[in-house]
Amino acid sequence: METVIIATPHVYDAEFKQRLAGLGTLTANDDGTVIFEDGRSRVYVLRNDVVSDEFEPDRLNRITSAIAHPVFYAVDFSDIVSCRTVITAIADDPDVLVDNDHGVILPGPEFVKMVRSRDDWDWRQDVP
Amino acid sequence: MPALLQAFVRLVALKRLGVLLFVFAATVCVASTASALEPAQTKTRIQGFDFAEHNSYGLLSAATSRKHQGNQLAQSELASNSPLAAEASAARTFASSDPLVADLANAIEKAYPGHVVGVNVPMTDAAGHLVTDADILLRNAVIQVKAGSGAGLTRQLARTQTATSLPVIGYGPRLGGTLVQNIGKAGGLVTRDQQFLIDVVAP
Numbered sequence: 001m002e003t004v005i006i007a008t009p010h011v012y013d014a015e016f017k018q019r020l021a022g023l024g025t026l027t028a029n030d031d032g033t034v035i036f037e038d039g040r041s042r043v044y045v046l047r048n049d050v051v052s053d054e055f056e057p058d059r060l061n062r063i064t065s066a067i068a069h070p071v072f073y074a075v076d077f078s079d080i081v082s083c084r085t086v087i088t089a090i091a092d093d094p095d096v097l098v099d100n101d102h103g104v105i106l107p108g109p110e111f112v113k114m115v116r117s118r119d120d121w122d123w124r125q126d127v128p
Numbered sequence: 129m130p131a132l133l134q135a136f137v138r139l140v141a142l143k144r145l146g147v148l149l150f151v152f153a154a155t156v157c158v159a160s161t162a163s164a165l166e167p168a169q170t171k172t173r174i175q176g177f178d179f180a181e182h183n184s185y186g187l188l189s190a191a192t193s194r195k196h197q198g199n200q201l202a203q204s205e206l207a208s209n210s211p212l213a214a215e216a217s218a219a220r221t222f223a224s225s226d227p228l229v230a231d232l233a234n235a236i237e238k239a240y241p242g243h244v245v246g247v248n249v250p251m252t253d254a255a256g257h258l259v260t261d262a263d264i265l266l267r268n269a270v271i272q273v274k275a276g277s278g279a280g281l282t283r284q285l286a287r288t289q290t291a292t293s294l295p296v297i298g299y300g301p302r303l304g305g306t307l308v309q310n311i312g313k314a315g316g317l318v319t320r321d322q323q324f325l326i327d328v329v330a331p
Contacts, residue, residue: 074283
């Protein structure tokens with residue numbers, strides 16, 4: 001599955017769950033994973049504390065310069081439409097950063113604005 | 129004379145019983161030996177379904193029933209003894225909402241017809257919880273695919289592994305160096321090379 005990373009200044013489990021409520025079927029696992037289903041596909045939102053070990057140093061610096069001690073969430077998806085639904089719901093927040101794993105790292109509202117303004121944007125086609 | 133004949137008949141009857149007993153004992157013996165020598169089974173849990181497969185691909189083809197909730201486009205399940213099975217298997221094309229997944233699944237299917245079980249397959253852990261989707265489920269491995277630099281892959285491989293005893297392999301043509309290095313150090317399987325991957329997952 002593809003992954004969008006959301007960096008937050010603290011644990012956002014409750015916020016994300018609340019923001020997704022009503023948009024589709026939500027299932028919460030014991031480990032905190034929230035599974036969103038909209039009839040098209042599944043999107044998994046989960047805290048991921050090993051993401052920082054996957055980033056190149058400059059990429060990690062870009063994030064930690066904005067959020068000193070980020071908590072990372074992975075948004076795992078296969079279907080870009082389902083992912084756009086989830087991202088626009090949970091990331092429209094000035095306190096979070098969105099990293100689409102294809103070279104774009106933006107504050108949440110800016111990323112959401114890009115998503116909303118470009119209906120056909122499938123960033124999986126973008127070279128990181 | 130009749131007494132001799134009766135004794136002969138009894139002897140023959142006993143011999144027949146003996147033969148039957150021998151055949152029965154041999155059957156039991158062979159069955160238990162076969163059970164002991166059988167390769168360890170691998171188990172893959174898919175939402176709403178549980179199936180066990182042998183490690184050996186050769187043992188799979190006829191015996192294993194397969195069901196899953198993955199993308200079932202072009203995955204019509206023909207009986208293995210159907211005269212059309214081989215032809216249909218060779219012609220299968222997989223579709224996915226993730227373009228790279230479809231491309232890779234079809235490349236594998238082209239190389240080894242019938243080897244791809246499904247794409248975007250929901251996987252469950254031992255407790256029955258949905259843990260992730262397998263991008264590509266093969267008969268002998270699970271592949272998680274990344275088009276980008278691979279963020280989240282480490283955890284995804286680990287989560288997938290909780291749902292299957294098949295090897296789980298990470299693939300992405302643009303995976304980052306740090307990520308590949310760290311997954312490798314941790315004993316995980318990951319590659320950027322599609323042809324290498326196709327060679328590795330050969331049935």
